Amino acid sequence: MSYEFVPFPDTGATVRRESRPWARHDRRMPGAWFGTLRVEIACHQPIHVGSGFKAEQGGRVVRRTARAGERLVLPGSTLKGVLRARFEAITRSCAFEPPSDRGFIISQSYPDVRRGRLTAAVRQMPIFDERCGRDNRLCAACALFGFQYKDESLQSRVRVADFLADEAARSAVAEMPEQYEPRLHHLGDFRIDRSGREPEFEVSRLYGRKFYVGANPSTDGAPRRQQVEVAPAGTRFCGAIHLFNVDAAELGALLVALGVEPKTYLKIGAGKGHGFGRAAVATVGYQLRDELRRSREPAIDAWRKAFDASGDRWEGGVVKLVEIHERPC
Ligand SMILES: [Zn+2]
Structure with a gap:
């Protein structure tokens, strides 16, 4: 799988x-943490971040990966998305939105069923309720990473800069199956509803938040393949994560999400189900300050304990996330 x-x-x-x-951003709260994590990420599998650009190379069309000028880059927005998804999974946080049930489904087991839908009960699950921000109440993920809903918004207190590869780092070209939408009926319990004009999958319970794992290129998936430019395994990217008004429990959760404490693999970019995207944080440099801008030593144990004790922690999520991305030390 x-x-x-x-x-x-x-x-x-x-x-x-x-x-x-x-x-908040208008003042520095006593006891909160500020400053920068200088992070180095190493690719353990080739990584391709879609850039929308194509190039011709040896008579083939190659989809280019993200770049800043000539240098390979992991865009900050991509990394922030990875961090947020992992942070949501380990906390009692809301989810951005239910999986899409638009578009056609191609199922080998049920070739006549081309459509699917989520039941109202799934759509009304508390995690998909967009209540964050109302009455000044926020889930842990919206509070840290920000949210935007209609006319309300909150800026993120975690700013992820673009991560740059070394100038000498070179890209490679790899073959990747063309992407397709995850099949709706693989995301939860379903039945086939044949009461309408067309048969439909009806998904009545989702299994959880989906994460790609897998160390090896898989053989399933769409038969059509595309040529993609990748940062090869072994490439290292360096960048900064800037913090403002972050508390100890949030830092503890952030280190779990980053795969630093405990050590886990990350999955970044496209083709995550097909042997692409595995990476890990190799080093972290802490340049932290208190609310009076005095430098402050990292307190990893205290952060971990604060997250352990936090009401936001979702233990089942921590256990599963760490298990599926386990990294040998
Ligand atoms: Zn929320």
Whole structure:
């Protein structure tokens, strides 16, 4: 299987929305953390981040990976997305939106079923309820990474810069199956509804948050292949993660999400189910300050304990995320 599910919280508060007075930008809160993590990410599999650009190379069309000038880059927005998805999975946070049930489904087991839908019960799950921000109550992920909903918004307190490869780093070309949407009926319990004009998958319960795993190129998937430019395994990217008004429990969760404490693999970019995208944080340099801009030593143990004790922690999510991305030390 090229993907696994991290279960949604099923005990206690499914989504924990609290007032979080430090989730602000207008002043520095006493006791909060500020500053920069200088992070180095090493590719363990080839990584391709879609850039929308194509090039011709040896008579073939090659989809180019993200670049900053001539240098290979992991865009900050891509990395922030990876971090947020992992942070959501380990906390009692809301999810961005339910999986899309538009578009055609191609199923080998049920070739006559081309459509699917989620039941109202799935769409109304608490994690898909867009209540964050109302009455000043926010889930942990929206409070840290920001949110935008209609006329309300909150800026992220974690700013991820673009991560640049060394100037000497060279790209390679690899073959990747063309992407297709995950099949809706693989995401949860389903039945086939044959009461309408066309048969439909009806998904009545989602298994959880989906994460790609897998160390080896898989052989399933769409038969059509494309040529993609990649940062080869072994490429190293360096960049900064800037923090503002971050509390100890958030830092503990952030280090889990980053795969630093405990050490886990990340999956970045396209083709994650097909042997692409595995990476890991190789080094972290801490340049931290307190609210009075005095330099402050990292407190990794204290951050971990604070997250352990936090009501935002979703233990089932932590256990599963760490298990599926386990990294030998
Ligand atoms: Zn939220």
